[in-house]
Amino acid sequence: MHAKATAAATAKTGGRVLLAPMDGVADFVLRAVLTRIGGFDLAVTEFVRVTTSVLPARTFLHTCPELANGSRTAAGTPVRVQLLGGDAACLADNAARQAELAPAGLDLNFGCPAPTVNRHDGGAVLLEDPDRLHRIASAVRAALPATVPLSAKMRLGVHDPARALDCAQALAAGGIDMLVVHARTRDEGYRPPAHWALLAPIGEALQIPVVANGEVWTLNDYHRCRAESGLADVMLGRGAVADPFLARRIAAWRSGGDCSEHWQAEWRELLPSIADYWHGVQARVQPKAAPGRIKQWLNSLTRSYGEAGVLHGALRRVTSVAEASAVLRAHGVPARDVLAETAASLH
Missing domain, CATH: 3.20.20.70 (Aldolase class I)
Structure with a gap:
């Protein structure tokens, strides 16, 4: 053809x-x-x-x-x-x-x-x-x-x-x-x-x-x-x-549905997924490497979300899991561990 x-x-x-x-x-x-x-x-x-x-x-x-x-x-x-x-x-x-x-x-x-x-x-x-x-x-x-x-x-x-x-x-x-x-x-x-x-x-x-x-x-x-x-x-x-x-x-x-979603609404919806990712990372990598992984994803997200850039900047000098968790919570990322439990069970 x-x-x-x-x-x-x-x-x-x-x-x-x-x-x-x-x-x-x-x-x-x-x-x-x-x-x-x-x-x-x-x-x-x-x-x-x-x-x-x-x-x-x-x-x-x-x-x-x-x-x-x-x-x-x-x-x-x-x-x-x-x-x-x-x-x-x-x-x-x-x-x-x-x-x-x-x-x-x-x-x-x-x-x-x-x-x-x-x-x-x-x-x-x-x-x-x-x-x-x-x-x-x-x-x-x-x-x-x-x-x-x-x-x-x-x-x-x-x-x-x-x-x-x-x-x-x-x-x-x-x-x-x-x-x-x-x-x-x-x-x-x-x-x-x-x-x-x-x-x-x-x-x-x-x-x-x-x-x-x-x-x-x-x-x-x-x-x-x-x-x-x-x-x-x-x-x-x-x-x-x-x-x-x-x-x-x-x-x-x-499927012929509405594919025009609002960016701001999407960022709010994304926050629980960022929490899942953060806790999952903690279950999969050494503590010293965990902050780098969340920074890596947030850096990619800055292409689509200005809020991700702000959060990435707040984490820039953070090196510990405890500090990173505190910064994430301060920026609206909820505390969740569902994915961490799943990762731990399959690790």
């Missing part, structure tokens, strides 16, 4: 919204908070690094505590576990081990642009060799029960998008059931713009769902991404962290 015709058809369909696997950001606690707010059909974990050995079950459970809950968040959103590495046989062995925990699916990381990851034979650097992508996908698919879905996430390439379609077709031929494509090359990192139009040929060529990813911060971005890519499904990353209500507004649009 021609790209313009595909885009027109896409505009009339709902499509799915997925939560991206953001290393060091979208961990178990934030996944729980964002999926409780709503709008997500599927989430993917931070990557589990696979090198030369078969990892114990506790490693997968640490990254994805949702495995103890039917591989779903507390809100019921399915979660796929992401593996990162370049050794096809070792990835396959770890996939088989992971399958014993009954995941909602596995995902392969061919998109991480981090230099350290790429230097150690992982992430986007593997896009230099489509044949290797095929070998990895084929080995992992063969190691998994047919009932366990296998997806992959890639970028448009390392230096340029010339071989993006070759990479996508290699992965599809290897047996993946869904492909997420971040619409930038590795070298472009996260610098705007995202090249959504370059995803259209991939969507047209593959017989599996292709998901657009990259630079979707607003409902308008979501519509433009779908129109330019011709793809129905979209994965939200930093946009969902900066605006936790984005996926819910998209869901409202998909």
